[in-house]
Each structure stands twice: as C-alpha cells, then as structure tokens.
Amino acid sequence: MSEKIYKPGNYPDLPPPPGTVGVYGWIRQNLFSSISNSLLTIISVVLLYYLIDGIIGWFFLDAVFDADSKIACRKIDDGACWAVITRRVGQFVYGFYPEAERWRIDITFLTMFIAFAPLLYPDIPKRKWLLYFSLFYPFFAFVLIMGGYFGLQKIEYSLFGGFMLTVILGVCGIVCSLPLGILLALGRQSNLTVVRTLSVCFIEFMRGVPLITLLFVASSMLNYFLPPGTNFSILVRVIIMFTFFSAAYIAEVIRGGIQAIPKGQYEAADALGMNYWQKTRFITLPQALKISIPGIVNTFIGLYKDTTLVVVIGLLDPLGIGRAALADTKWNGLSTETYLFVALFFFVSCFAMSRYSLWLENKLNTDKK
Amino acid sequence: MTFFSNIWRNEKSREIIVQIIVLFFLGWFISWLVMNVNANFEALGKDISFEFLFIPAGYDINQYLIDYNNRDSHLRAGIVGLLNTGLVAFFGIILATVLGIALGIIRLSKNWLASKIAYWYVEFTRNVPILLHILLWHGIIINTLPHPRKAISLGEVTFLSNRGFYIPKPLTETGIELVYLFFVIAIIFSILFAKYCKRKQDLTGIQYPVYWINVSVICFLPLIAFFISGMPVSLEIPALKGFNFRGGMHMSPELAALTFALGIYTAAFIAEIVRAGILAIDKGQREAAESIGLKPSKVMNLVILPQARRVIIPPLTSQYLNLTKNSSLAIAIGYMDLVATLGGISLNQTGREMETMLIVMLIYLSVSLSISALMNWYNSKVKLVGR
Numbered sequence: 187m188s189e190k191i192y193k194p195g196n197y198p199d200l201p202p203p204p205g206t207v208g209v210y211g212w213i214r215q216n217l218f219s220s221i222s223n224s225l226l227t228i229i230s231v232v233l234l235y236y237l238i239d240g241i242i243g244w245f246f247l248d249a250v251f252d253a254d255s256k257i258a259c260r261k262i263d264d265g266a267c268w269a270v271i272t273r274r275v276g277q278f279v280y281g282f283y284p285e286a287e288r289w290r291i292d293i294t295f296l297t298m299f300i301a302f303a304p305l306l307y308p309d310i311p312k313r314k315w316l317l318y319f320s321l322f323y324p325f326f327a328f329v330l331i332m333g334g335y336f337g338l339q340k341i342e343y344s345l346f347g348g349f350m351l352t353v354i355l356g357v358c359g360i361v362c363s364l365p366l367g368i369l370l371a372l373g374r375q376s377n378l379t380v381v382r383t384l385s386v387c388f389i390e391f392m393r394g395v396p397l398i399t400l401l402f403v404a405s406s407m408l409n410y411f412l413p414p415g416t417n418f419s420i421l422v423r424v425i426i427m428f429t430f431f432s433a434a435y436i437a438e439v440i441r442g443g444i445q446a447i448p449k450g451q452y453e454a455a456d457a458l459g460m461n462y463w464q465k466t467r468f469i470t471l472p473q474a475l476k477i478s479i480p481g482i483v484n485t486f487i488g489l490y491k492d493t494t495l496v497v498v499i500g501l502l503d504p505l506g507i508g509r510a511a512l513a514d515t516k517w518n519g520l521s522t523e524t525y526l527f528v529a530l531f532f533f534v535s536c537f538a539m540s541r542y543s544l545w546l547e548n549k550l551n552t553d554k555k
Numbered sequence: 556m557t558f559f560s561n562i563w564r565n566e567k568s569r570e571i572i573v574q575i576i577v578l579f580f581l582g583w584f585i586s587w588l589v590m591n592v593n594a595n596f597e598a599l600g601k602d603i604s605f606e607f608l609f610i611p612a613g614y615d616i617n618q619y620l621i622d623y624n625n626r627d628s629h630l631r632a633g634i635v636g637l638l639n640t641g642l643v644a645f646f647g648i649i650l651a652t653v654l655g656i657a658l659g660i661i662r663l664s665k666n667w668l669a670s671k672i673a674y675w676y677v678e679f680t681r682n683v684p685i686l687l688h689i690l691l692w693h694g695i696i697i698n699t700l701p702h703p704r705k706a707i708s709l710g711e712v713t714f715l716s717n718r719g720f721y722i723p724k725p726l727t728e729t730g731i732e733l734v735y736l737f738f739v740i741a742i743i744f745s746i747l748f749a750k751y752c753k754r755k756q757d758l759t760g761i762q763y764p765v766y767w768i769n770v771s772v773i774c775f776l777p778l779i780a781f782f783i784s785g786m787p788v789s790l791e792i793p794a795l796k797g798f799n800f801r802g803g804m805h806m807s808p809e810l811a812a813l814t815f816a817l818g819i820y821t822a823a824f825i826a827e828i829v830r831a832g833i834l835a836i837d838k839g840q841r842e843a844a845e846s847i848g849l850k851p852s853k854v855m856n857l858v859i860l861p862q863a864r865r866v867i868i869p870p871l872t873s874q875y876l877n878l879t880k881n882s883s884l885a886i887a888i889g890y891m892d893l894v895a896t897l898g899g900i901s902l903n904q905t906g907r908e909m910e911t912m913l914i915v916m917l918i919y920l921s922v923s924l925s926i927s928a929l930m931n932w933y934n935s936k937v938k939l940v941g942r
Contacts, residue, residue: 521694536682
C-alpha cells in the first residue's frame with residue numbers, strides 16, 4: 187500500500203469510504219455484515235414474502251365482505267368471509283343495547299377522551315377546567331349509559347355487550363384499582379404489624395389464584411357472603427373482582443417503586459419533621475409512582491385484556507358476541523375471521539396504551555437529560 | 556384529658572391503639588361474613604361438607620394420565636384435572652422457553668430485518684388477550700385442518716387432523732432396563748468427571764473439554780447399550796381405521812390449541828425478559844472480557860450469562876406461574892383441567908360451590924406460594940453482596 191504523506195496544514199474533509207454510507211452502506215451494515223447475518227436476512231425475506239402474500243390474499247383480495255351465509259361466501263371467493271362481522275357489527279360494538287339509544291354510548295365514549303385528556307396529558311391548556319369535568323364525568327357517564335333520569339329510557343345491565351362492555355369493565359377496573367393498589371402498597375410497607383399482615387395476605391391471595399376462579403366466585407358465591415336478600419348486578423360484582431385482582435398487582439408494582447427510593451429521602455423527610463402522611467404525600471408517592479408508571483400501565487393492559495374472561499361466566503363481551511354468531515348455523519366455522527377481528531380491536535387499544543406509557547416514561551425521565 | 560392526649564402523642568402507644576381498632580373492625584367484618592353465610596345456607600338448607608369428594612363423579616374425561624372412568628370419585632376426577640393442568644403447563648413452558656429465548660436473542664441481533672420481525676411478533680402477540688389466542692388456535696385446528704381421512708401427513712408417521720395430532724408412540728420391550736442403567740451411569744460419570752476437571756483446573760490450570768466429553772458420554776453410552784440389547788424400542792405408528800386413527804400417541808385438539816396458545820403468548824413475554832436481562836449487563840463487562848482474550852463463547856458463558864441469569868430467572872419463573880394460571884382458561888374450549896373438572900362439572904353436579912372453589916383456589920394458591928418462596932430463596936442466594 188502506498189501511503190500518502192501529508193504536510194502540516196489544512197486539508198478538506200475526505201468523503202467516507204464507499205460502501206459505508208447511504209442505502210448501500212446501510213444494507214451492508216445491517217443485513218449482510220456476515221455470512222450468518224446474510225443467511226438470517228434471506229430466511230426472513232422468504233418468511234415475510236409468504237406471510238404477506240398469504241395475508242393480503244386471504245384478508246383482502248380473495249375476501250368476501252357481504253353475503254348471507256358462509257356457504258354464500260364460499261361461492262363468491264375462497265378468502266376470508268368478513269360477512270359474519272359486517273352483518274353484526276352493531277352487536278359487536280354495542281351488544282344488545284337498544285338501537286334507538288346507541289347515541290348515548292357514542293356520546294359517553296367521545297366525552298371520555300375529554301375527561302381523560304387532562305389526566306393523561308399534563309401540559310394540556312385549560313387543564314384546571316377540564317379536571318372539573320373529569321371529576322363530574324363518572325356521574326355523567328353513569329346517567330347517560332344507565333338511563334332512568336332526565337327522561338332517559340332505563341337500560342338493563344343484561345343488554346350491555348360488545349366492545350362497549352369491554353371498555354366499561356376496563357375503565358371502571360382501572361380507575362378503581364389504582365387508589366386501592368396504592369393503599370395496599372402503603373399497607374405492605376407499614377410499620378403496623380396488623381395492617382402489614384392484612385395487606386400481604388390480601389395481595390398474595392389475589393395474585394396466587396387464577397382470575398377465572400375469582401369470577402366464578404363473583405358469579406355464583408358472592409351472594410352467600412352478603413345479608414340474605416341482597417342482590418346486585420353481576421356487572422358490578424365482576425367489576426369489584428377485577429378491581430381487587432388488579433389492585434394486588436398494582437400494589438406489588440408500586441411497592442417496587444417505594445423500595446427503589448433511596449433511604450436518604452426518608453431520613454431527610456424525618457429530619458424536616460414531617461409526619462407519616464406528609465412524608466407519603468410529598469416524598470414517597472411522587473417518586474414511587476413515577477418509577478412505577480411502566481409497570482402500572484402494563485397491569486392496566488393486563489386488566490383490559492383480562493376483561494375477555496367474562497365470556498366464561500356468560501357476559502356478552504366481543505368474544506361472547508362472536509361465539510353467539512358462530513353458534514348460528516349460517517356462520518358456523520368462521521372462527522378465524524371472528525376472533526381475528528376481535529384480536530385487531532384489542533391490539534389497537536393495547537398498543538396505544540403501551541405507546542402512551544413509553545411517551546410518559548420519556549417525559550418523566552428528568553434525571554437523564 | 557392530658558393522659559389521653561399523651562397516649563395519642565406517643566408513637567408506640569398510638570400504633571397499638573390503631574392496630575387494636577383495625578383488629579376490631581376485621582373481627583367484626585369476618586363475623587358479619589360468617590353470619591351471612593350461615594343465614595344464607597340455613598335458608599337454602601345447605602351445609603358445608605366435603606363428603607361429596609368420595610361419591611362417584613359420573614362424568615367422562617376425554618384426556619387422562621391416570622386411569623379414570625365415570626364411576627370414579629369426584630376426588631379422582633379432580634386429580635385427573637390437576638394432572639391435565641400439569642401436562643399442558645409442562646408442554647406450554649417448554650414451547651414458551653425455546654421460542655421466547657430464540658426471539659429474545661433475535662431481537663438483539665444486528666440484523667435489522669430479523670430484529671424487526673421479532674419485535675412485531677412480540678407486539679402482536681402480547682397485545683391480544685390469551686383467551687383469544689386459545690380460541691383462535693382451537694378454531695384453526697377444528698375448522699381448517701382436514702378430516703382424519705384427508706389428514707396432513709408428515710412422512711407418513713405423524714398426522715395432523717381436526718381430531719387432533721397423532722404421533723408415533725415408542726413402545727419399550729425387554730432389555731430396555733440396560734439402556735436406562737447405562738444412562739444413569741453416564742450421568743453419574745459426567746458429574747464426577749466435571750468435578751474432577753474443576754479441581755484439576757483449580758490446581759494446575761489445565762483445561763479439559765469437559766462439555767464435549769460429557770455430552771458424548773451421555774449420548775453414546777445409552778446408544779451403545781441400545782444396540783447391545785438388540786434395539787428394544789419399536790415405534791407404534793398411527794394408522795387410519797374407519798373414521799379415525801388408531802394407535803400412536805394422540806394429542807387432542809384442545810390440548811394442542813392450549814399448548815400453542817399458551818406457549819406462543821408467553822414466549823412474547825419471555826422474549827422481552829431475556830432481552831432486558833442481556834441488555835442489563837454493563838457493556839464494559841463484555842469489553843473487558845474480550846480484552847483479556849476470551850473467546851466469544853467463553854465471554855457469553857463465563858461473563859454475560861451468569862450475570863444475566865440473575866436478572867432473568869425471577870421474572871421468568873413468574874411467567875411460568877402465569878402460564879400455569881392461564882391454563883385455567885382451558886374451560887373455554889372444554890379441556891378438562893382442574894378448574895373444568897372440580898370447579899366446573901363437579902360443582903354443577905353437587906351444587907357445592909363453596910367447597911369446590913375453596914379446594915381449587917387452595918391448590919393454585921399453594922403452588923404459587925411455594926414457587927415464590929423458592930424464588931425468594933434463590934434471589935437471596937444469588938443477590939450481589941454489597942461490601
């Protein structure tokens with residue numbers, strides 16, 4: 187190799203060697219850097235090709251979007267038969283909520299975003315006013331959905347179903363379980379033996395049994411534990427169970443956050459003469475909650491996904507509606523289409539939640555920047 | 556007055572007072588519950604008794620590991636269900652671990668395309684409820700696989716159909732004991748050999764290829780015995796008889812669907828755990844190991860993995876526990892696990908909600924509590940000791 191000799195002085199920057207920049211360089215670096223890497227790339231490409239080819243064909247090109255039955259679908263084309271969804275899309279969204287009253291659900295759902303906005307986005311303008319609306323929102327939603335006041339027709343719980351039921355169960359469970367989870371986490375860290383033991387027992391019990399057994403308890407046994415004659419709706423019982431279940435998980439997440447706070451923080455708070463509640467309010471919780479946000483959101487996503495279990499005790503969530511549709515001889519055997527449709531709904535909402543959590547985590551991560 | 560306010564201002568006595576109040580309310584609450592249960596049971600003419608466990612169950616279970624027929628007791632039905640839970644958890648855990656570790660490593664690979672595919676697999680899988688996975692797989696097996704007569708055959712020995720999967724069943728003949736014996740000997744030898752080599756290395760620094768010697772001993776010694784004793788294993792290949800297959804090992808559609816669903820779902824979580832565990836190791840550790848001249852395999856085995864293991868194993872165990880608890884969703888597709896037998900059909904037949912649910916919950920609770928106790932012990936053992 188001939189070496190070029192440079193005299194002292196200023197020289198223009200040389201371009202980078204060919205093959206390390208631009209599209210070509212990127213491909214070489216990321217896809218074909220070694221033999222095994224190239225092999226992996228080729229396998230991935232082949233896999234993707236078949237996957238995409240099959241998916242596009244089955245989902246869209248060969249799919250039938252409207253027909254009277256599965257047999258009619260198959261006569262038109264051999265792809266997916268989405269007619270089972272399109273013919274029942276109202277049921278999938280609203281359950282058996284009366285058609286004339288569905289606008290009430292729409293309004294409740296849309297205003298939900300306004301109610302949640304100030305809680306989820308701290309920088310939103312006019313936050314204070316919106317917060318008042320958030321406080322008032324639960325009553326507003328309850329009246330609007332249930333009816334019975336202000337001349338609104340009263341709707342029975344048993345008519346609730348579809349995605350609307352999923353959202354109701356999920357949101358109620360999430361909203362109720364966070365405060366309970368915080369209390370349990372504090373109880374578990376408490377100096378009072380009795381309180382600590384109680385919290386530990388509750389948390390370990392809830393985390394130790396499958397949710398489905400708790401739902402069985404809610405549906406068949408809870409009435410035994412209440413004074414004779416009490417009877418309240420299965421929906422409320424299920425929400426209580428969801429709340430208890432996810433509160434136990436949230437408590438463990440928050441406990442992790444509390445334990446991660448350096449000891450010096452407590453000592454400093456003690457030195458300032460703060461009492462327990464002041465310490466909790468101003469020192470422990472702000473830091474612990476910030477650390478545990480990803481875990482809390484993960485628990486929420488888990489709770490939201492677990493709402494599908496209510497189908498086992500006979501509530502008509504989207505899975506229940508789907509199974510009812512499949513039990514119809516006209517649509518018998520279209521399970522893949524039905525379940526994929528429901529899966530898409532869950533994917534979109536859960537993915538959005540996890541993205542939000544990432545965003546919030548980055549925003550609150552003040553000590554790294 | 557000052558006496559009481561002094562008591563309240565003293566931290567110790569205040570704590571005692573608060574705890575007494577809490578205890579009082581707890582006792583009141585529990586007695587309230589018990590009174591309600593008593594009143595309700597009296598009104599319904601029910602009592603609490605576990606005698607139902609010993610009367611004949613009277614229902615059939617299509618998948619069992621120990622002998623069972625419908626004249627057996629509810630207790631035995633429950634045990635069959637518990638074993639079925641164990642069976643599906645076992646298969647699911649194997650599938651989830653293999654798939655999860657592979658995906659976790661692929662996500663960290665330098666290959667952009669492969670890592671993106673793994674990423675989207677994880678996102679798609681874990682954002683969809685497990686119950687949907689189970690129903691989807693069950694539907695695919697039941698509705699899209701062909702009838703046994705047109706079953707998909709893999710090399711004419713394994714058949715996939717909508718009645719389940721049929722795989723060859725190994726049948727052991729006389730002489731197999733020799734193979735078992737040699738296998739045990741090989742294991743004992745390799746343990747002793749590994750200890751010997753370790754001591755030798757500590758004393759002299761000489762390294763032997765322990766791993767390869769042991770692997771070949773464990774593989775070849777039983778193989779030699781296998782040939783010496785005249786190949787005492789034959790395969791029973793499933794064959795189509797009438798409308799269904801006979802012979803071989805049968806995996807019912809429910810078991811297959813449950814295994815796939817649980818394995819694939821949990822693999823997404825395990826992939827994230829593995830990835831986080833490897834990323835948690837400081838970059839300097841790898842660089843230091845490379846700079847003192849260790850081979851890549853040694854860097855992985857001696858430096859990265861022992862440290863990553865500490866981060867990975869606790870959440871991994873809790874995923875295994877989750878998988879086991881999630882297997883209770885089997886009831887949605889009619890796989891007879893613990894919840895579906897004792898907490899399902901037995902409950903409906905005997906009307907003893909209280910007792911059956913109590914037993915089911917206690918079993919799950921004791922399994923998860925003992926495993927988390929084990930984990931705590933492991934954690935305290937491997938914890939970095941701060942000095």
